[in-house]
Amino acid sequence: MSDIDGQTNVLSLRTGSGSIDGLGRELGRFVVATMPIPWQLVRDRLGAVPMAVIHVESMERDVLERQLAELPECDTILAVGGGQAIDLGKYFAWRRGARLVTVPTIISVDAFVTPKAAVRLQHRVEYVGHASPDPLVIDYQLIRSAPPELNIAGVGDILSIHTATFDWELAHRAGHHEHPFSPDDVARARDLVANVERLADEIRRVTDAGLQAIVDGYLRVNTICLPADHYRAEEGSEHYLFYELEERLARPFIHGQIVGLGIYILSRLQQNRVEWITSLLDRIGLRYHPVDLDIDRPTLAESLRNLRRFVRARNLWHTIIDEREITDAWIDAKLAGLRFASR
Ligand SMILES: [Zn+2]
Known part of the structure; x- marks a missing residue:
């Protein structure tokens, strides 16, 4: 699948069952953007402990800014989960200028390949920012744990x-x-x-x-x-x-x-x-x-x-x-x- 040419937004791609194992050891100081269920699935497989784990509360922009202000210093944002967790990670990586690594645990929406984060401003969707995963990690076995x-x-x-x-x-x-x-x-x-x-x-x-x-x-x-x-x-x-x-x-x-x-x-x-x-x-x-x-x-x-x-x-x-x-x-x-x- 690495034969994709042209503008994809995805800087690098890693695929295969088990591709998240030990991933945490390559990320330096990292912060996780996720939700409870996907985090449960991956946290013991990363091989390293994050500086912080931030869960999706709401995609309203003032909530995101409040969470951002509380983020510790870090090198990498690791986004783990479905569309909203990925968007949360994209938002943090964009605002902090940090490396983004994304691990979709479900592929029902295309958030993990698009550069902008979908956020809400008084309940209306807005697409903001620009963040490219490096790498995007597609772990088939992990994704199959979703319905x-x-x-x-x-x-x-x-x-x-x-x-x-x-x-x-x-x-x-x-x-x-x-x-x-x-x-x-x-x-x-x-x-x-x-x-x-x-x-x-x-x-x-x-x-x-x-x-x-x-x-x-x-x-x-x-x-x-x-x-x-x-x-x-x-x-x-x-x-x-x-x-x-x-x-x-x-x-x-x-x-x-x-x-x-x-x-x-x-x-x-x-x-x-x-x-x-x-x-x-x-x-x-x-x-x-x-x-x-x-x-x-x-x-x-x-x-x-x-x-x-x-x-x-x-x-x-x-x-x-x-x-x-x-x-x-x-x-x-x-x-x-x-x-x-x-x-
Ligand atoms: Zn659509």
């Missing part, structure tokens, strides 16, 4: 390329050129979906090869999106449905799963290889049905009815939502294949 469906959810932000690149092309044809269309980037991005398709059974079984396909996909998405300075290759109408639902329901979701629901629905509005992408979602075992996300039918129908108004009010990029009307009849027909939570 399989959460690691499988990691494919959501790779499969979203299917609907996002369609939207990007649509915007280009409709005369929106704020993100100059690149057929080459689109071809490279679609190759990542093809790679996930080739390894679908490995991903479903959460094997080393399956986990590697997801990590590799994230790294390569970055080589496309970071130089372009936008995420149109992997973010479009499928994410917009998620934004609407998140605002409507005011609760968090497992990102890859709700993006999966977006891919299911918006690929249908696009009339974009619907059978193929649906069977791929199913083969991988991504949980995208509303019942898995605790969404009932009236809520989803209302969200879809509101979607165009929502994207226009937010001034979001031009997508299929701007071009094809979502009618009640369409909603009835397309939601028929989904399983819902009952109320």
Whole structure:
């Protein structure tokens, strides 16, 4: 996997089961950013004792600044855990100018390959700073200790390329050129979906090869999106449905799963290889049905009815939502294949 060229943000990469063993001995004076469960999994394997262990309390920026002020002097920030623990580590490393080492214990989101930390300012997400892991440590065995469906959810932000690149092309044809269309980037991005398709059974079984396909996909998405300075290759109408639902329901979701629901629905509005992408979602075992996300039918129908108004009010990029009307009849027909939570 070291054959990634281009801008990845990841300065070095170490993979393999057991790759965290003894890691602490290479870090000098180090501080750990983590959460209780992931820290429990790794602390006896590092071979060294950190100067301090800081747990995620909240990603609100004033909380982060308070924690930062209490950090001891150190050479390295070791981030261990899921998206928030990794973001906490990125934030500290950025603000302190320290070396960053990241150990994801789950790969359900791409925080461990992106340079900015997602923080909150009065509950609104903001992406700040810049920190690159050296190394990023992918310990397959450690990652497999997380529930399989959460690691499988990691494919959501790779499969979203299917609907996002369609939207990007649509915007280009409709005369929106704020993100100059690149057929080459689109071809490279679609190759990542093809790679996930080739390894679908490995991903479903959460094997080393399956986990590697997801990590590799994230790294390569970055080589496309970071130089372009936008995420149109992997973010479009499928994410917009998620934004609407998140605002409507005011609760968090497992990102890859709700993006999966977006891919299911918006690929249908696009009339974009619907059978193929649906069977791929199913083969991988991504949980995208509303019942898995605790969404009932009236809520989803209302969200879809509101979607165009929502994207226009937010001034979001031009997508299929701007071009094809979502009618009640369409909603009835397309939601028929989904399983819902009952109320
Ligand atoms: Zn996403």
